[in-house]
Amino acid sequence: MNGPPLLKVSGIAKRFDGLVATDHVSLEQNAGEVHALIGPNGAGKSTFVNLLCGSLRPDAGTIKLDGADIGHLSTVERVHRGLSRTFQMTQLLLDYSVLENVQLAVQSQAGHSFRFFKSARYDAKAMAAAMACLVRVGLCERAKVRVADLAQGERKQLELAIALAAKPRLLLLDEPMAGLSALDSQNMVALLQSLKTETTIFIVEHDMNAVFALADRISVLVNGRILMSGTAAEVKASDDVRRAYLGEGDV
Amino acid sequence: MLFLEQLLNGVQLGVTLFLMASGLTLIFGIMGVINLAHGSLYMIGAYASALIAAATGSVALALCGGLLAAGLAGFLIEFFVIRRLYQRGHLDQVLATFALILIINQSATMLFGRQPLFVKMPDGLNGFVTLLPGLVYPIYRLGVIAVGLSVACGLFLLINETRVGMLVRAGATHREMVRALGVNINRLYAMIFALGALLAGLAGVLASPIIAVQVGMGEQVLILAFVVVVIGGVGSVRGAFFGALVAGIVDTMMRAFMPGLLRHVLSGPDADALGAGLASVGVYLLMALVLLLRPKGLFVRPA
Amino acid sequence: MRALRPALLALLIVLLLALPVLSEALRQPAAIGLATQVLIYAIAAMSLNLILGYGGMISFGHAAFFGIGGYVTGILYSHFAEHSAFLGLVPGTNDMLIVLPLAMLISGLMAAIIGAFCLRTNGVQFIMITLAFAQMLFFLFVSLKTYGGDDGLMMRRRDVLPFLDTRNDTNFYLVCLTLAGLWLAVTRGVVRSKFGLVLGGLRQNEQRMEAIGIAPYPYKLVAFIIAGMGAGLAGALMANYLRFVSPGMMNWTRSGDLMMMVILGGVGTLMGPLLGAAAFVILESWLTTLTENWQFPLGLLLLALVLFTNGGLAGLLDRLWGRTR
Ligand SMILES: Nc1ncnc2c1ncn2[C@@H]1O[C@H](COP(=O)(O)OP(=O)(O)OP(=O)(O)O)[C@@H](O)[C@H]1O
Ligand SMILES: [Mg+2]
Numbered sequence: 001m002n003g004p005p006l007l008k009v010s011g012i013a014k015r016f017d018g019l020v021a022t023d024h025v026s027l028e029q030n031a032g033e034v035h036a037l038i039g040p041n042g043a044g045k046s047t048f049v050n051l052l053c054g055s056l057r058p059d060a061g062t063i064k065l066d067g068a069d070i071g072h073l074s075t076v077e078r079v080h081r082g083l084s085r086t087f088q089m090t091q092l093l094l095d096y097s098v099l100e101n102v103q104l105a106v107q108s109q110a111g112h113s114f115r116f117f118k119s120a121r122y123d124a125k126a127m128a129a130a131m132a133c134l135v136r137v138g139l140c141e142r143a144k145v146r147v148a149d150l151a152q153g154e155r156k157q158l159e160l161a162i163a164l165a166a167k168p169r170l171l172l173l174d175e176p177m178a179g180l181s182a183l184d185s186q187n188m189v190a191l192l193q194s195l196k197t198e199t200t201i202f203i204v205e206h207d208m209n210a211v212f213a214l215a216d217r218i219s220v221l222v223n224g225r226i227l228m229s230g231t232a233a234e235v236k237a238s239d240d241v242r243r244a245y246l247g248e249g250d251v
Numbered sequence: 252m253l254f255l256e257q258l259l260n261g262v263q264l265g266v267t268l269f270l271m272a273s274g275l276t277l278i279f280g281i282m283g284v285i286n287l288a289h290g291s292l293y294m295i296g297a298y299a300s301a302l303i304a305a306a307t308g309s310v311a312l313a314l315c316g317g318l319l320a321a322g323l324a325g326f327l328i329e330f331f332v333i334r335r336l337y338q339r340g341h342l343d344q345v346l347a348t349f350a351l352i353l354i355i356n357q358s359a360t361m362l363f364g365r366q367p368l369f370v371k372m373p374d375g376l377n378g379f380v381t382l383l384p385g386l387v388y389p390i391y392r393l394g395v396i397a398v399g400l401s402v403a404c405g406l407f408l409l410i411n412e413t414r415v416g417m418l419v420r421a422g423a424t425h426r427e428m429v430r431a432l433g434v435n436i437n438r439l440y441a442m443i444f445a446l447g448a449l450l451a452g453l454a455g456v457l458a459s460p461i462i463a464v465q466v467g468m469g470e471q472v473l474i475l476a477f478v479v480v481v482i483g484g485v486g487s488v489r490g491a492f493f494g495a496l497v498a499g500i501v502d503t504m505m506r507a508f509m510p511g512l513l514r515h516v517l518s519g520p521d522a523d524a525l526g527a528g529l530a531s532v533g534v535y536l537l538m539a540l541v542l543l544l545r546p547k548g549l550f551v552r553p554a
Numbered sequence: 555m556r557a558l559r560p561a562l563l564a565l566l567i568v569l570l571l572a573l574p575v576l577s578e579a580l581r582q583p584a585a586i587g588l589a590t591q592v593l594i595y596a597i598a599a600m601s602l603n604l605i606l607g608y609g610g611m612i613s614f615g616h617a618a619f620f621g622i623g624g625y626v627t628g629i630l631y632s633h634f635a636e637h638s639a640f641l642g643l644v645p646g647t648n649d650m651l652i653v654l655p656l657a658m659l660i661s662g663l664m665a666a667i668i669g670a671f672c673l674r675t676n677g678v679q680f681i682m683i684t685l686a687f688a689q690m691l692f693f694l695f696v697s698l699k700t701y702g703g704d705d706g707l708m709m710r711r712r713d714v715l716p717f718l719d720t721r722n723d724t725n726f727y728l729v730c731l732t733l734a735g736l737w738l739a740v741t742r743g744v745v746r747s748k749f750g751l752v753l754g755g756l757r758q759n760e761q762r763m764e765a766i767g768i769a770p771y772p773y774k775l776v777a778f779i780i781a782g783m784g785a786g787l788a789g790a791l792m793a794n795y796l797r798f799v800s801p802g803m804m805n806w807t808r809s810g811d812l813m814m815m816v817i818l819g820g821v822g823t824l825m826g827p828l829l830g831a832a833a834f835v836i837l838e839s840w841l842t843t844l845t846e847n848w849q850f851p852l853g854l855l856l857l858a859l860v861l862f863t864n865g866g867l868a869g870l871l872d873r874l875w876g877r878t879r
Contacts, residue, residue: 055764075764076764076767076769079766079767084766091765092762093755093762094759096755096758100751104751104752104763104766105766107752108768109767113748114773116743116744117743119743119746119747120746120748120750120751162762166766285682335861341678341681342606342817342821343860345612345813346813346814346860347856347860349810349814350853350854350857351857353849353850354857356849357849360847361847470806474685474686474689477683477685478686480682481679481682481686485678485679524697524700527697528694531693531694531696532694535686535689535690539671539687547675548679
C-alpha cells in the first residue's frame, strides 16, 4: 500500500466515571477496505464510533484521517473532511419527509445554508441528488412520507441514505442491520456490497453472516479492548473470541 | 465594619436564595420539570406566616403555619398540575406553571389586596448583638443565616447519607432504571416536590419580617434563584449553595458600594444613577461570565 | 379544510382592509385601536414563533426586544422634543422612516449579544437565562432615571411619515397592517428557505444536524437575531400607538403574554400568532370589562389549554373537526 492508511487510530481511550468504555484501542484501515468491529453488548463499540466521529472526546490517543490529525476537530468539521456515520438508535428528523431529511444532508455538502428567501424546494440540483440517494437505498417511493410514519427497517435505510448524501470517504455504520427483517438484511448486505467500490466502510454489526459476507478485516472488541484483529477465517478459528462470546470456561 | 455588615447581609440573602434554588434544582434535576410557580410557594409561606403572626402574635404558630401552607399548596400543585407534566416538553411546563403564577397572584390580590403587609419583628429577636467591636448586627438576620446554613447541612446529609437521598441521586441520572427497580416513582416525586415547597415556604417565612410581603415578591426571588441555578449548574445542590452565596454577596455588595466607588470618578447624581443601574444588573453580569467560562455551570462537570 | 384555506385567507385580508370602514359603520370606534394592538402583538408573536415554534428555542425573554424597540422610539423622541442628543452624539428624531429601522437594528444587536450567551446552553437553562437577561434589561431601564426610570417616557405625538398623517388612527392602523403583512411575508419566506429547513431540523434533532455537518449555533443565533428585530419593530409600533414606553413593556409577564399568544394560535404555524394575538387581545379586553381580576380566569384558561389540549386553538379546532395530524 502506498501512502498512509485512510484511518489510523492510536491508543484511544475513554472512561465514563468509573467505567473504562474504550481502553487504548489502536487500529488502522486502508482505503477501499471494509473493516468490521464486533463484540458482545456493552463492549464499547458505539462509544468507539462516537469517538471517531467526534460526538465524544477521548481522554487519550489520536485519530488520523489520511495522515492528518482530526482529534481536535468538531463533529461538523469531521463530516466535511469526509467522515459520515449512521446511528444505532436512529436519529432522524421525524416531522420532515424522507426527502427533506436527505435534502438537508445534500444542502450541508453544498456549503452554508444562510439562504433566506428562495424556497428550499426549488433547488432542483439538491432535490435530484437527494432523490438519487433514496433510489440507492430503495426508499424512493417513500420520499414524500413523514419520517414519523416510517417502519423501523425503513428508518435504517434512511439513516444510510443520509450518510451517503454526505459523500463520505469513510462511512461509519453502527449496527445497520439491527431491527431489520431477514429479507431487508439481505438487501442491506447487497447494497453495502455495491458501495464497497465507492467508499471505505467501517461497520459495527452483530449479524455475523453479514459481517462474514462483507468484511475484509474484523476486529473483536471486548470490555473496551481489542481482543484480536484478523480475517473472517482467523476470527472464526479463534478460541479467545469464542471464550469472550460464550463466557469463561466454555471452550 | 460597614463592609463586614454588608457581607453578612449578602450571606443572609444568599441563604434565602439557596432555600429557593435548592428546591428548584432538585425538582428539575430529578423530575425534569421546570417550575415557575416555585416563587408562588415562597409568597404563600410569607403571606401565611404574616397573617398568622398578626392574628396570634405567636412566632411558633407563624412558622408552622407558613410551612404548612406552602407544603399544602405544593402538594396540591403537584397533584393537580405537575403530575401531568412529567412526560411533556418544557414548553408545556413553562406555560402551565406560568398560568399557576397568574392564578395564585391574582388570588392573593383578591384575598389580601394590593397593599403590602408588614410583619412585626418577633419580640426577643428584634435586638442587636455586637459581633466585633464596632459591628452590631440584628439578631434576626443572624438567625436567618443560622437556619439557612443548618438546612443546607441537613439537605447534604439527606442526599448523601439516606436511602431517600440515594434514590434521589439515582433518579436524577437513571430515571428509567429507578422506575424499573420497582421504586414508587410518583411517591418519590411527590416527596421531592413537597420538600422543595417546604424549603421555598421556609424562605418566605424567614424573609417576611425583613421585606414587604406583597404580590409579586415570589417572582423577584424566583428569577434570582434561576440565576443561582444557572451559575451553580442545573441539578446540583452543592452548586445551588455556592451559587446562592456568591449571588447574594455580589448583589448586596454592588448595591452597597457601587455608587460610592463611582463617585470617585463621576459627579454625584450621575454616579448614583449609573451605580444603581450597574448594581441591579451585577448578578446577571456574573451569570454571563459564568456562561462564558462554564456553560453548564460551575458545579457540573463539562461533558 | 385545506381547500378552504385560500378562501379563508382572502376573507381575512378583506376584513382587515375593510375594518376602518366597518368600525365606523357599526359605530365601534374602539375596534380600530383594538385591531391595531392585535397587529402589533401579532408581529411580536410571529417573531417569537420563529424561534419558539420553528426553531424550538423556548425563549422566556422575548419582551426584552419588544421593550428595546419601544425605548429606541421613546428615547429618540425625547431628544427630538428637547433638541438634545443621545449621549451628546446622536440627535433625536420623530421620523418614523428612521425610527423603525433603527429600532430593529438596535434590537437585533441586543439579540445578537444576548443570544450569543444564551445559545451556549439549551433546554431548561436556556429558558432560565433568557428570562434572567430580560429581567436584567428591565432593571437597567428602571434605574435609568434620565429616561423616566420606573415611570417611563411619554411621547406627545406619534412619529411622523412624510406622506401620511399618522395622528389619524385609521392611517396608523393601515401602517401597522402593512408592516404586519410584510413581516408575515418575511417569516413565510424564511421558514420555507434553506435556512428555514435547517432551523426546523435543529428543533427536531440537533445531534442529527451535526452528524450531517451543520453546526447549530450560527443558525440558531441568526434566527434569534431575526426574531429580536421583529420584536423591536413591534415595540417601536407599540410605543407609537400608546405614545408611551415604560420598563413594563419588557417585564417578564409580557414575555409570558407573547408566549401565550403563540400557544393560543398554534405553535409553528404561519397564521397562528396572528390568531393568537387576536384571541389574547380580545380576551383580555373582554375580561377586563368583566372583572378587574381578569388574570385569574386568564390563568385558568391557559392552564386548561395546556393540560387538556395539544397545539393551541388550531389544535383544538383540528380535534373538534376530528382531523388527525
Ligand atoms: N454517555 C455514557 N455515559 C456513561 N456510560 C456510558 C455512556 N455511553 C456508554 N456508556 C457505557 O459504556 C459501555 C459501552 O457502551 P456502548 O454503547 O459503546 O456499547 P456497545 O458495544 O455499542 O453495545 P451494544 O452492542 O449494546 O450497542 C456500556 O457499559 C455503557 O453503559
Ligand atoms: Mg452500540
